[in-house]
Amino acid sequence: GAVVSQHPSRVICKSGTSVKIECRSLDFQATTMFWYRQFPKQSLMLMATSNEGSKATYEQGVEKDKFLINHASLTLSTLTVTSAHPEDSSFYICSARVDRGYYEQYFGPGTRLTVT
Amino acid sequence: KNQVEQSPQSLIILEGKNCTLQCNYTVSPFSNLRWYKQDTGRGPVSLTIMTFSENTKSNGRYTATLDADTKQSSLHITASQLSDSASYICVVRVAGATNKLIFGTGTLLAVQP
Numbered sequence: 001g002a003v004v005s006q007h008p009s010r011v012i013c014k015s016g017t018s019v020k021i022e023c024r025s026l027d028f029q030a031t032t033m034f035w036y037r038q039f040p041k042q043s044l045m046l047m048a049t050s051n052e053g054s055k056a057t058y059e060q061g062v063e064k065d066k067f068l069i070n071h072a073s074l075t076l077s078t079l080t081v082t083s084a085h086p087e088d089s090s091f092y093i094c095s096a097r098v099d100r101g102y103y104e105q106y107f108g109p110g111t112r113l114t115v116t
Numbered sequence: 117k118n119q120v121e122q123s124p125q126s127l128i129i130l131e132g133k134n135c136t137l138q139c140n141y142t143v144s145p146f147s148n149l150r151w152y153k154q155d156t157g158r159g160p161v162s163l164t165i166m167t168f169s170e171n172t173k174s175n176g177r178y179t180a181t182l183d184a185d186t187k188q189s190s191l192h193i194t195a196s197q198l199s200d201s202a203s204y205i206c207v208v209r210v211a212g213a214t215n216k217l218i219f220g221t222g223t224l225l226a227v228q229p
Contacts, residue, residue, distance in 0.1 A: 004159075006159075041224070042221070043205060043219040043220060043221045043222050044160070044205075044219050046216075046217075091157070093159050093160075095159075097215075102148060102165055103147075103209065103215045104162070104165070105217065106162075107152075107159035107160045107161070108159050109158050109159045110157065110158060110159045112157065
């Protein structure tokens, strides 16, 4: 089956620093990738949608200058949290979509970010 | 407004017992409905996907139903195991250009020995 990986799985950083999270589709090409954020006991909240080679589309209320998304290839998307603050601490999940048929979306295992 | 509501919010059952989780949606236009299992600290994993014309779909001990007229879906888990403890999320895809996913808030299931 289709596999999406994320790296790192956990990261702790100091306030004011930047953190990059990678998302890879391992055995398929994904035209579209998504980044979600999840707070404890809540469902996934879409942050942005990215298409390979073009700028990401951000959801309302998500700061594009703070959450930089790069979708460099059909198998790699990165999310960079710039000048991280403690309130950015959360569980970040990426998803890659196959744009045909059921438009199946496969989710990565998530990255736990803790900003101290 | 496109919404997906799930009940109950949380559920505790004994190992070996069955349970049914509910999902009501107001999503239009409707494309398909998925049930996902999300273990703590992990990403969601797809259990079933159902289109408008499908009423029932099974995946091992998981059986999902869909009533497109009443816009309701259920996920039935039989002979529960400790490893079934997780959050179960109902997700509806909006048909059309956006193909957006609308997530339910999930049901947190705890299976106890």
